[in-house]
Amino acid sequence: MFKIIGLLLGYYFLGIFGAFAGYIVGSILDRYRAYGAGAINPLTNAHRQTVFIETVFILMGKLAKADGHVSQDEINHVEDFMRKLGMSSEHRQLAIALFKQGMAPDFDIKPKLNEFMAVCGHTNSLKQMLLIYLIVMALSDGRLDAAEEGLLKDFAFHLGYDQSAFKQLLEMVLGQSHFAGGQATSATALDDAYKALGVSKESSDQEVKRAYRKLMSQYHPDKLMGQGVPEDMISMATAQTQEVQAAYDLIKKSRNM
Template identity: 80%
Template sequence: MFKIILALLGLYFFGIFGAFLGYIAGSFIDRYRAYGAGAINPFTSAQRQTVFLETVFILMGKLAKADGHISQEEINHVENFMQKLGMSPEHRQVAIGLFKQGAAPGFDHAPKLNEFMIVCGHTRNLGQMLLVYLIVMAVADGHMDAAEESLLRDVARYLGYDPSAFRQLLDMVLSQSHFARGQPPSATTLDDAYKALGVTRESSDQEIKRAYRKLMSQYHPDKLMGQGMPEDMIAMATAKSQEVQAAYDLIRKSRNM
């Protein structure tokens, strides 16, 4: 519908070239509106994978530069990230180029997020995984400063998260990271386990089970690949599911569930 309207407006004001541009712009609007109505995503899996990867590395660069400088810890995190993805030397160079693009002074990330929403925005899981990767990146140097959190909030807003939903996801991801392999237990480990699942000590056993199953479904490799997540990034989602499993096991043991 919009592609016809914008094509006619473009023809009226700018001629044939304007009609062409109007038709293209209207097509994107129609697709985006269709996603909200539950229509089938017209983009191929390869297209979604490409846009997902580009968005991840561009926003990693933007996030690393948010506080004014890129720390060695952040560089090491990106290097480790690419290593875990098993990237070829050619793909590593492309990823580094995207990272530098995002880190450039004054870089506007809005167009890339708009493209992400058009191509990948029909499923909340891909948007959530994008935020998860960026949150982990933000704390790669041991802390998250105000500029980094502000950028994350802005990205979350583009992805459809209200402030409270973003805060809950942020707390969950940070708490889940405490259950990464090799992390020693602490005095607050059980509290972290509840936060990792997005529940509280007052939650019932059934509520905890539902939260656990929901998270495991969101991190499920087959589901994420079916929605367009690049296969190389599945290992990272698997690591998050292992953290969720460790947190749930601790809660279950403490409650004799």
């Protein structure tokens, strides 16, 4: 919208060169409105991405050791995570070092969480995607034990989530995980579908549709990259959109929407 306005005003006042300049300025404003400040300032965005990915691997390490030992499933999950990111050998070594740093019993995670909040905390999507990555990590061995859930609650608290908001996000991710690959994988698929969208069977069709659209917007690749999620990590968000879509399709079918 702004780029069209900028083009017209620029042409009106300054001719063809003014139109070009107005279009560029308008495009920047459009990206700011859609994706946040990181879409405008690539240096700021690059810094956000660095802090984001460092926080992910450090907290993954802390979470993996929450129950006293690191399972093979958790190791496999982190290795698969790095493989999906297409990391170079050098970056893999750095990620492993961050993971091990988080695993250390005496490592204090609060400074890293404080840094994350200072750099990324004003963007809700970054906080939510960080928690989603960590919840998926905790579920990688097929269960969520009390120690892991307690640590996730601590992470969520530092990110500004109260107990109710964390519980809702946890249930949503659990529900979405039952639609891995875009297919229902549980006997309670319809119940899981409602949880995946963060609604209930009592919700109206309009409320269900609104929740679906909100989630699809939150997981949109361009929006996440504009706000500071590294491009290589977008594939996991794409997987979440497939799960949300499958859940929504099941609800629509059950309601004849």
